Amino acid sequence: MWSIAVTVTLGIVFGIYIKWTDSLKKINSKFQVLGLTVLLFFMGVSIGSNPEIISNLSLIGLKAITFSLLTVIFSVLTIFTVTHMLRRNLS
Amino acid sequence: MTIIVLVSVSLGILFGMFFSGSYIVHNLDFLSQVTLAILLLSVGLDIGSNKSTLSNIKDKIYSILIVTLSVVFGSLFGGVTTALIFNMQLNEGLAISAGFGWYSLSGVILTNIGNAELGSIAFLSNIFRELITFLIVPLVAIKLNYLSAIGPAGATAMDTTLPVISNNTDSNTTIVAFVSGVLLTALVPILVPLLYTII
Structure with missing residues (x-):
């Protein structure tokens, strides 16, 4: 690191x-x-x-994709909402 | 850029599946670390080439805090929502989403303190998060604003996804992204076990 x-x-x-x-x-x-x-x-x-990942991909892939999509969407929306509200202070 | 991302990853997956005994697979950690180091040197050069950006890092403290806290809140909210959708325990959802894209560490932690399935979900979802980041950063940068484009990256904003942020935004945003990535990376080993055991 x-x-x-x-x-x-x-x-x-x-x-x-x-x-x-x-x-x-x-x-x-x-x-x-x-x-x-x-x-x-x-x-x-x-x-x-990694064959384990490839086989896991079909078993738990749906959960994993949902996690990644929702964390990304809510992270973006939170930043956008906050920066939009504070845009005068930030610029 | 999107096509490059998809083609590279797909070729890599096929290569890994069919040439699992090759030199590249055996030395993968070393090779990707060296490539990453060279790439990050180039990103650093990019930041350093813009001296005016470095001089006003103090003004960026608000942006850094807003981005970091928003990513923590947004990710955990996404984690809870997913846990509710799949009828999982809330602490599992929170711990997986607190990986912030750092798949190797969150996967290992949750395999150890939780179980193999939980670890695999954490590993995969954070790999997917990184892949999604490569794909949507250009779009978010254009459609919303530059700071929002840091959101998908999470902890990876300090290394793997920093180049895609620096390529699609400006050097101000790149610095905010890097520092927020450092802060989020530091939070992963604290938050993942904490959220899993306490809640």
């Missing part, structure tokens, strides 16, 4: 001292999409290579 905080902090520190051009920013943004694609592939591999 700490390696995460360290890498982001390192990036921020480098980012402050680098002389940024528009093309450099574009390259960095493209790089993020590439890294994300690879990471998602690995996530898929971790699901696919």
Whole structure:
């Protein structure tokens, strides 16, 4: 977990001292999409290579999906409602 | 972006199913950690490239608190609702939803203090939460507002889903997302066992 905080902090520190051009920013943004694609592939591999998860997927998948959908929906709605009410203070 | 997400995960699942003895599967933890580290360096560069954003982090404390508390409230409310739908115990629903997307830890905790089925539901629902996050962050950012786009991510806003937030919002929102992700991550190992045993 700490390696995460360290890498982001390192990036921020480098980012402050680098002389940024528009093309450099574009390259960095493209790089993020590439890294994300690879990471998602690995996530898929971790699901696919675990037969227990694949079989559980059909047994308890419905409960799991409902949990994820409702937690996401209510998280978004709560933030949206609160930020909407406080939008003058936030801006 | 949505197509990239679906194609990558699907290819990964197929790869994992058919090449379970391969180098990638055996070294999966290491490989994804390295990829994540490189990716997060790039995200950090993105944040650092915008110096004006860093200077006013104090103004963002309200946004950070609002987002973090809203995600806690919204997730637990979603957990209780799901528990009611499936006629489950309320403490089970609360504990699963307090994973905030951190599937490995919430799954392990609930397998240990609860049972295997509970652990599996926690594991899967938080994996799904992460997948859903990749898919709907772009949509929420456009249709509602940038801060709302942090909502789906929960604890994962500090690592895996931070790139998708930074790609679809601005650097102000990315910082709020990162800090709220850190706070929510810290809450998972406290809230999951607490909600399961106390309520």
